[in-house]
Amino acid sequence: MTAEIVVLPTARAVAEALADRTAAALRAALADEPRVTLCLTGGSTPVHAYERLALAEGLDWERVHVFWGDERCVPPEHAESNYAMARRTLLDPARVPESNVHKMPGNCPPDEGAQVYEQALAQFFGDDLRFDVLHLGMGDDGHTASLFPGSPALDERDRRVVPALAPASAAVRERLTLTFPVLSRARLCLFAAAGAGKRDAFSDVLDAYDGEQAGPPAARVTVDGDLTWLVDRELAQGLMTDEDDG
Ligand code: 6PG
Numbered sequence: 260m261t262a263e264i265v266v267l268p269t270a271r272a273v274a275e276a277l278a279d280r281t282a283a284a285l286r287a288a289l290a291d292e293p294r295v296t297l298c299l300t301g302g303s304t305p306v307h308a309y310e311r312l313a314l315a316e317g318l319d320w321e322r323v324h325v326f327w328g329d330e331r332c333v334p335p336e337h338a339e340s341n342y343a344m345a346r347r348t349l350l351d352p353a354r355v356p357e358s359n360v361h362k363m364p365g366n367c368p369p370d371e372g373a374q375v376y377e378q379a380l381a382q383f384f385g386d387d388l389r390f391d392v393l394h395l396g397m398g399d400d401g402h403t404a405s406l407f408p409g410s411p412a413l414d415e416r417d418r419r420v421v422p423a424l425a426p427a428s429a430a431v432r433e434r435l436t437l438t439f440p441v442l443s444r445a446r447l448c449l450f451a452a453a454g455a456g457k458r459d460a461f462s463d464v465l466d467a468y469d470g471e472q473a474g475p476p477a478a479r480v481t482v483d484g485d486l487t488w489l490v491d492r493e494l495a496q497g498l499m500t501d502e503d504d505g
Contacts, residue, residue: 265489268492269453269492270453273489274305274311277394282317285318285392288446289318295322296325296391297326298325299341305396305451312353313348313352320354325349326361326390327362329435331434332365335365335366340365363376363435392445394449397464401474401477406479410476419438443482446485450490453493460477461494463478
């Protein structure tokens with residue numbers, strides 16, 4: 260796998276690129292398939308991207324099925340819910356049909372929620388679980404989805420969905436997360452990250468890509484398809500030269 264790295268001027272440009280590349284990829288997939296799949300990330304980076312994606316031209320949301328890479332174990336209307344953020348920014352504005360919204364059950368015990376989502380994925384995908392477009396972010400510690408450094412979830416090779424525990428500093432510790440074997444089957448994985456706070460983690464990702472170290476969880480996402488990092492100049496400062504592919 261070769262990771263494409265695109266340095267954009269600002270965090271807003273990162274969000275715009277995430278939206279525009281997602282729309283283009285979904286349109287291309289819709290030309291060939293009756294239905295396509297989009298796996299969303301949480302956090303703050305994608306908020307503007309999802310607001311922009313909701314306005315994208317030529318996207319038949321009747322044929323786009325939406326999933327999540329991770330979720331905080333809170334009710335769906337909770338301020339910390341990734342579903343709530345997506346509902347506000349994308350699902351409602353784009354009028355995504357309810358039958359196409361496959362949310363992670365954050366409002367039940369984590370073990371039960373993981374099993375419920377595991378069954379939902381099996382029912383939809385069967386044995387060929389492969390997202391057409393996968394969104395991922397990265398935390399300052401290099402986590403992605405809710406795969407945190409040192410977590411036993413990093414070593415899960417069989418289960419598709421597992422409970423996870425965020426560090427004590429997190430607003431919500433109990434999480435559900437997809438596992439690496441699931442993430443790795445994406446046709447297109449788009450990472451979006453911005454800000455100086457993530458510079459060290461991204462430096463570790465680059466070192467991992469160069470084979471110098473195992474790297475943080477975000478470095479361990481390898482995909483069958485294409486993987487692109489959309490980062491801003493503040494994050495990439497001193498690490499990359501500007502390659503604004505737009
Ligand atoms: C979550 C996300 C998580 C996120 C990173 C970055 O549930 O929090 O899935 O992996 O992408 O923590 O978050 P920010 O975009 O807020 O920096």
